[in-house]
Structure formats: structure tokens, C-alpha cells
Amino acid sequence: MIALILASCSKTPIREVGPPPVNPPAYDSVHYTNGVFIINEGNYSRINASITFIDGKTDSVRQDIFKTANNRELGDVAQSMKILGNKGFIVVNNSNRIEVVSISDFKTIATISGFSSPRYLEFVDSTKAYVTNMMKNISVIDLKTMTVTKNISTPYWTESLLHYKQYMFVTCIGSFTETSSSNRKAQVYVIDTHSDSIIDSIPTGKEPIGITVDRKDKVWVLCTGGYDFFEAPTLKRIDPDLRVVEKSLTFPSQQKVPSRLCINPTGDTLYYIYDGVFQMPASATTLPGSALIPSNGHLFYGLAIHPQTARIYVTDAVDYVQNGYAFECSSVNGQFIHTYVAGRIPGSFCFTSSTKK
Amino acid sequence: MEVKANLLPDNSGFKKVKYDSLILLPYKDADLSTVLSQISTVFVKSYSPGSLATPSFRGTPSNHTQVEWNGINLSSPMLGQIDLTLIPVSQFEEIEVLYGASSLTRTTGAFGGVINLVTKPDWNNRIFTSLSQTIASFDNYTTNLNVVAGTGSFQSSTKVNFNSAVNDFPYYNDYTGEHVTQHDASGVQYGFSEEAFAKIRDKHLLTGRVWYSYDDRDIPPTVSLTPTNYVQKQLDKTLRSILDYKYVEKDWNIFFRTALINQFMNYRNDSMKLDEDHYSSSWINSLRFTYTRIKNLTIKPGLDYTYDHAKSDAYTGIKTRNTIGAYAEVSYIFSGHFKSQLILREDYLESKFMPFVPALGLEYKPFIKINLFLTANANRNYGYPTLDDLYWNVWGNPDLKPEYDKAFETGINYNYPSKNGNFFIESSVTGYYSWMTDMIEWSPIPGNSSIWKPQNIQEVLARGMELSLNLKLKISKLTITSSNSYSYCRSTYQQATSAMDQSVGKQLMYVPENMFNGTLSMNFFNFNVGYNFSFVDKRYTSSDNQYFMPGYSLSNIILGKAFIMKHFVLSLQVKINNVFNVDYQSVENWPMPGRNYALNIRFECKK
Numbered sequence: 001m002i003a004l005i006l007a008s009c010s011k012t013p014i015r016e017v018g019p020p021p022v023n024p025p026a027y028d029s030v031h032y033t034n035g036v037f038i039i040n041e042g043n044y045s046r047i048n049a050s051i052t053f054i055d056g057k058t059d060s061v062r063q064d065i066f067k068t069a070n071n072r073e074l075g076d077v078a079q080s081m082k083i084l085g086n087k088g089f090i091v092v093n094n095s096n097r098i099e100v101v102s103i104s105d106f107k108t109i110a111t112i113s114g115f116s117s118p119r120y121l122e123f124v125d126s127t128k129a130y131v132t133n134m135m136k137n138i139s140v141i142d143l144k145t146m147t148v149t150k151n152i153s154t155p156y157w158t159e160s161l162l163h164y165k166q167y168m169f170v171t172c173i174g175s176f177t178e179t180s181s182s183n184r185k186a187q188v189y190v191i192d193t194h195s196d197s198i199i200d201s202i203p204t205g206k207e208p209i210g211i212t213v214d215r216k217d218k219v220w221v222l223c224t225g226g227y228d229f230f231e232a233p234t235l236k237r238i239d240p241d242l243r244v245v246e247k248s249l250t251f252p253s254q255q256k257v258p259s260r261l262c263i264n265p266t267g268d269t270l271y272y273i274y275d276g277v278f279q280m281p282a283s284a285t286t287l288p289g290s291a292l293i294p295s296n297g298h299l300f301y302g303l304a305i306h307p308q309t310a311r312i313y314v315t316d317a318v319d320y321v322q323n324g325y326a327f328e329c330s331s332v333n334g335q336f337i338h339t340y341v342a343g344r345i346p347g348s349f350c351f352t353s354s355t356k357k
Numbered sequence: 358m359e360v361k362a363n364l365l366p367d368n369s370g371f372k373k374v375k376y377d378s379l380i381l382l383p384y385k386d387a388d389l390s391t392v393l394s395q396i397s398t399v400f401v402k403s404y405s406p407g408s409l410a411t412p413s414f415r416g417t418p419s420n421h422t423q424v425e426w427n428g429i430n431l432s433s434p435m436l437g438q439i440d441l442t443l444i445p446v447s448q449f450e451e452i453e454v455l456y457g458a459s460s461l462t463r464t465t466g467a468f469g470g471v472i473n474l475v476t477k478p479d480w481n482n483r484i485f486t487s488l489s490q491t492i493a494s495f496d497n498y499t500t501n502l503n504v505v506a507g508t509g510s511f512q513s514s515t516k517v518n519f520n521s522a523v524n525d526f527p528y529y530n531d532y533t534g535e536h537v538t539q540h541d542a543s544g545v546q547y548g549f550s551e552e553a554f555a556k557i558r559d560k561h562l563l564t565g566r567v568w569y570s571y572d573d574r575d576i577p578p579t580v581s582l583t584p585t586n587y588v589q590k591q592l593d594k595t596l597r598s599i600l601d602y603k604y605v606e607k608d609w610n611i612f613f614r615t616a617l618i619n620q621f622m623n624y625r626n627d628s629m630k631l632d633e634d635h636y637s638s639s640w641i642n643s644l645r646f647t648y649t650r651i652k653n654l655t656i657k658p659g660l661d662y663t664y665d666h667a668k669s670d671a672y673t674g675i676k677t678r679n680t681i682g683a684y685a686e687v688s689y690i691f692s693g694h695f696k697s698q699l700i701l702r703e704d705y706l707e708s709k710f711m712p713f714v715p716a717l718g719l720e721y722k723p724f725i726k727i728n729l730f731l732t733a734n735a736n737r738n739y740g741y742p743t744l745d746d747l748y749w750n751v752w753g754n755p756d757l758k759p760e761y762d763k764a765f766e767t768g769i770n771y772n773y774p775s776k777n778g779n780f781f782i783e784s785s786v787t788g789y790y791s792w793m794t795d796m797i798e799w800s801p802i803p804g805n806s807s808i809w810k811p812q813n814i815q816e817v818l819a820r821g822m823e824l825s826l827n828l829k830l831k832i833s834k835l836t837i838t839s840s841n842s843y844s845y846c847r848s849t850y851q852q853a854t855s856a857m858d859q860s861v862g863k864q865l866m867y868v869p870e871n872m873f874n875g876t877l878s879m880n881f882f883n884f885n886v887g888y889n890f891s892f893v894d895k896r897y898t899s900s901d902n903q904y905f906m907p908g909y910s911l912s913n914i915i916l917g918k919a920f921i922m923k924h925f926v927l928s929l930q931v932k933i934n935n936v937f938n939v940d941y942q943s944v945e946n947w948p949m950p951g952r953n954y955a956l957n958i959r960f961e962c963k964k
Contacts, residue, residue, distance in 0.1 A: 297856035322901035
């Protein structure tokens, strides 16, 4: 009992303790200029978001690179990351911040605050970027001062962005506080990037979570139909100049929702998660009937296509509590090429050699 | 000074531990979470002082620990678990802890055990009044008033309690590196109970009890990187009433009970625009017939009927449940050395017969004159899903099946009271093994990571051991007591729920492997000084055990003096909690206070 009393007097960590880094690299040999970042969301309110790095040359994996470089936690729910030049922008949703780091050593350059639960970021040009939020408004960031200079006003939850000509197409899910999908107004905003104002909107199916553009300049929007299965999910094709929905493909109405719409570098093949990972040529007239990568007991959560190799990167969140995994798969036959250990709830990817989504 | 055994070895192989009013005296101004974490092997997961604390023992999830008041289940049929901070110690006299299979004498579904809060009449009492006031750190005030009056055949007990706390304690936010003060953590609690006991010619015993409690609390924000200023509040209003009648004859007795529990809870979260009301009512009825005519044999058949009614903003429509249970308890004394007890239960609910629940306990006393007991028991148990698990809008799963448990336990108890009453020792060792299947776990449904549903997908294997040692020594006017308990629990996931799942064989989250608490106290000429020490081992925060919250130990000191006059007692007590100012957290990101103090004055009058 005395030993226990003495032990209690020493300074022990109070915060959660994680595994020690495996083979911690000598600091000056660390470079993040070539590889793949896995953005691990972490658990809501537990402040355990992290970034994992897969080295492009050696294929080795480094965990928790933000914490290693900056000696502090990244924050609460890291939603997404984008790179512009040599700067990385990490959107930390529940900490209401964007962490800006130098890509070479991942050290902090700036921290931008003033958001309302930010989700995704897209660059307009080298001086300006837009950030969507769950609660309200689309924030406009000045990339020189690294601050929010204005807000494009909307009371709704905005999600994904697509830069098309001098416009930004932004998907809008509806009011965050309306828990029933039937009361949420689903649409795609068209924003003029010169005036930073909403000039048009295109109605879509419920919960339009993903948007991309193919090589024929057709915009695709993936609508889940509502997380509460309000309606069947749809994949809609929009003409961005006429601003109309020209085609709508409906998913079979099972108790599943699709997520993570992506496109390959040549802009001719779409990908999404619908339990498994599905692949669809942009020219197809119907949705694929079976998955390219069946789920087989995996819980596929994040998805991205490598902008050079066109390979499929998909994550398995396991049980949303333990460490997740990322798989690199062939886009030809869906076979697993590599398995990487990630952090908790790996949700998205960011590739160094590219500045496009 | 009467010395009573704390552990009750005479229970035919089933483990029951009792904490009487003397042991509970220093805790009269606290709530049940403080008592259990300082003196028992029940693990208490504490979120924040005055705010949510749940019990768990023998490595089981908290819905497998049932908390009862005089045998009536206190948890709502909706949530299936109880918040220990809502139970003030001043409202009851004793605590009985029934481990594992022992819980079957009360209910099915409590794989870990049952904690029963007991109030009972003292027929020798004529009039007793007690008034107590505590002033503690962080603007925490507690007032308790107790009036007990009666005769040899009628007793009435009235208890009133009031507590208000601001809980603005300082703590270190190690995410920001700042010393901050807790905010939005205040609460007000009050309760009133009235009990009446009537005894007619030692043949009829009638008991009526009513207990109303009201709790209005702010739920504080967790430790975070950026300041949050949202409002989260919870309001709980509960009314519990019990009516008992017992008729006693020489060879048999019959007991009838009817009870009504009404609970209202409102949860408000301004930033999420949530304002939800939840109502539940349970009408509980029990009939027990005890027959002791045949020598060495006691037969106790019974019948239970419970009607649950729930109305919630989170359900579609009103949900009700009817449960009919058949009960039989057969105890047989084979000889002076060997006793056994068989418990059988069969429930009928949701128009289905539930799995048959048998339990067998054996007790062997090798030496008539020595209080050494060897015990063993084995049982099967099932637990029905809660109404929340079944019917919560969108997320509930009405197809849930019951959870199962098969368990075995064995132990050795020993106690020795010295002839002159100056020395008493008791000690026990118990080992258990419990295999739980079809355990309900919330998991995202395949194909939709936004929706999580409870599913019968997990399997848990819990095995461990409990050790306790209590001593009491009287030397002239000095009395020294030492109570110690230690528990070891290895409770692991046994079922991979997805392809990459690394949790199989790993310890359950928030179940510490080792726990210890010990209290050393001395009483000399009505001066008492006590030291309480507790140690909680690390708790894993991820199912693959890659992340954990570090273990911690806490020390508390009590100093008191009682002034005893003919009819009056005035007692003063000072408590220093967390003496070494340990910086710890029970649940990740929920801050806990450092060193804090409490001053208590109590006035008692007895005629």
C-alpha cells in the first residue's frame, strides 16, 4: 500500500496514452514531399485525429506525423486535407480550425479559425479558397494572410466543392438542425468566384454528398437519399453550363447508402462506395450491378483514386474505435496490392504530387 | 460495540456483501458513486463530479449491473442503467451487493450483479431526529434531515435531502497547456421520502414507502482544444412508491408487493437544437410464498408481474412491455457442514417464453466450530434488450435477441470473532468465470456508416478474482478498523466483428484489470481519523488495446469528533479528498477536481 501511495505522488500522464511510434525516423530525414496522406478523423470530442503518411518511394508508413512534427494534438475530427504548392491545409471539423503545414516537414505555418464546423476546402486560385461548413455559410479564406476574410451567406450545411471555369459548384445538404431528411433542402449552389456570391442553384436528390466532373465536362453528383433512407439514392449528371440535371440513375432501394464519389485521372471512370467499391464508366447508362471490390467483412469508409497511378485507395474503419487500415487496390480487377495500418477512423486521402482533387 | 460480518458467508454458495450504516456514516452527504468507488469492488466510471457515473462489475457492461431500492429496480426500462450520482446515500441505511449468480434471487439479466439499497425499521426506536449540513469546495452544499418516530408496532421514517453545487474546480487542460476552471457544471438536487412500517401481533407486517427525487443539472463540456459555449442540461424527476404486505405463520409466510416507479427525464442541447422528453412508468408486482414445514428444507415459490410503459420524443409511439416471471427457490441443509440452494426462473415476455434460468449454490463448512466456508455456484442467465435498444427512432433494432451468460464461481470465506469482542477478522477469496454470448454492441450497419444499430454480435469472456480482508481491533478505548478489497478482472472480446478486427482476446474498453481500495480508521474517545486509498488500473480506450487511459490512485482523509450527551450527539467532520492533488481522469477528456475539502456538522437527538 505504501508503494502505491508513493507511486501516486509522481507525475503520470492523465491523457490517453497511445502506442510508441515504430522506428521513429531521425528528424531531419523526414520529408513528406512524395507519398500519400491518410487523414484519420478520430473519435468525435476525443481530440484524437491524426495523419498517417505512406512514403511514395519506400512504401513505409509513419503514424501521427502532425503530432510528431508539432508536439501537439491535431484536433477533434480531421475531415479533409488539400495541398497547394508546398502547403498542406487540414480541415479539423470539430475544432473549428484549419491547420496549415509545410509539406516538407509537416510543421505548422498557420492556424485559421472562424468557421462553423468546417468540412472541405477548395482553392479558387493561389490567393483564395472556399471552405464549406455544417452549420452555416461558406467561408472565404485569404491565402496570403491565412484568415477568413468573408462569408458567403447560407443557413445550410454545405459539403463538397468543385471548381469549374469561373464558378464553384457547392453541394448543399440542407439545415443541420433538421434531423429528418424530408425537411432538408437539397441543391447544388453555383458560386461566382469573382464576386464570391451565389448566383444560381440546381435542385438535387436528398443529401448530395459528392460532386465531380468528367472529361466531357459533365458534373456528377452523388445523392444518398438521406441518411434515414428517406428516398432511394441517386447519381445525377448535370450539365454545368445549362445548369440542369440531364440524367438520374437510381440505386436499388436497399438499406444502404452510397458515399465518396471519385473520378480517375483521365476523367472517364467514376468510383463510389456502396458497401463494396463500385466502378462505373462515365459513359454508362446504368449503374453497375456488382462491386469491383466486394466488402467481404470490411467496413469501407474512405475512398480516393491516385492521380498518377489511377489505383484505388480505400480505408476500412473496422469498428470506429480501434486503428483502421488503408488498402491500395488495382483499378483493373480490384485486387488488393498493399495493406497499410492507419489511425482511428481513416476517412480521406491526400496525394502529394497533385493539387487537384 | 457489536461487530457484524461484512461478508455474509451464510448464503448457501452465493456471494453477498453488506455495508451497514456504520460503514456508510462518513458518506451520508455523498452520492452512491463515491461510496462504491471508495469501498467496493464495483468499478465506477465517473464522467464528472455530480454528473453521470455508471457501475460495472465482473467485467460486464453497465446495463448488467442492476441498482435496486428495497428490491425494486431503479433503472428505467428505456436506458437499462442508472446514474449513480442521482442516488444520495442519506436516503437509505444499508447497501447489499449481490455478485453474479446471487443476483438471481432478485432478477434476471444482471450478469455482473445487483446493488440493493436497503431501508429498514428499528422497532426499538421511539423518536430520532438528525440534521446535517455539509459545506464543501466549489460551492457544494448538502443538507439532510431525518425524522424517525414510532412505537414497538409502528414506525415512520421521513428523510429530506438537498444538494446544490457549482463544481467550478480548476484543472489543467493539457491540450492547450492552460490552467482553466470548469464551467457549466452546476446542479441542484433534492429528495423526499416517507416510509411507514406497521407490525400487528408479529403476524402481519405492512410497509409503505414513497420516494421523490428531483435533479436539475448542467452537463459540462469536455476538455477540448477550442472553447465551447454550448448549453447542455438534464432534468430528472422520479417518484417511487412501494406497498408491501407480509403474513407470517409458524411454518410458512406469504409476501405480497406492489410498486410504481414513474420517471421523467428531459435532455436539452441548445447547439444541436435538441429538447427531448422521456417518460417511463413501471408497475412491479411480486408474490412470494415461503414454506419451512419440512425440516432442513425451505421452499419459496413466487410470481412476478411487471408492466413497463415508455413515452419518448425519440420513439415513434408509446412502447409497453409485459413481463410475467415464475420463481422458485429451494434451500436444503444436508448437514451441519453442507448446504445448498437452487434458484429457478422462467420469464414470459413479448409473447415468448424466455430461456430457462437455473442457478445452483453449494456451501461446505468443514469444521463446525470454525467459520470457514467453501462455496461454489453455477448458473445460466439471459438479459433482455432495453427499450432504447429496440425502439429508438431510426437507430433502434426491434429484431434484437436476448443476451446469454453461463457462469461459474467458487470461493473461500473465513471469519473469526474473538470471545471478548476485541478482535475480529474476516477474509474472502472468490474466483469466477463468465461466458457471455449474443452480447449487444452498437455498430454501423453494413453499407451505411452514418447509422449505427445495436446488434447481437459480440461475445465476452470475463474471468477474475476478488479478495477482501477486514479487521477490527479494540484496545481499551481505541478501536482500529481496516477494510481492504482487491479485484482482478480479465474481460475480453471473443468475436471478430469485421475482417480486420484486432480486438479478439483484448480487454474490454473501460474495464480495469486491477482495482484496489482500502480504508484504515481509528476511533479514540470519539475522535475518529480515517484514511481511504483507492487504485484503479489503466483502462483501454480502443478495442485493440492500442490506446489507454493511465491508472491512478487517490487518497482521502477524514477527521471527526463526536460530542455525545444523554440524548444528543453533535458531530463535526472534516474531509480532505484527493489529498495528494492527483491530476486524473476516469473517462477520457472529462476533467476531475484536484484536492478538495468538505466540512460537515451533524446534530442528532434520540429519545
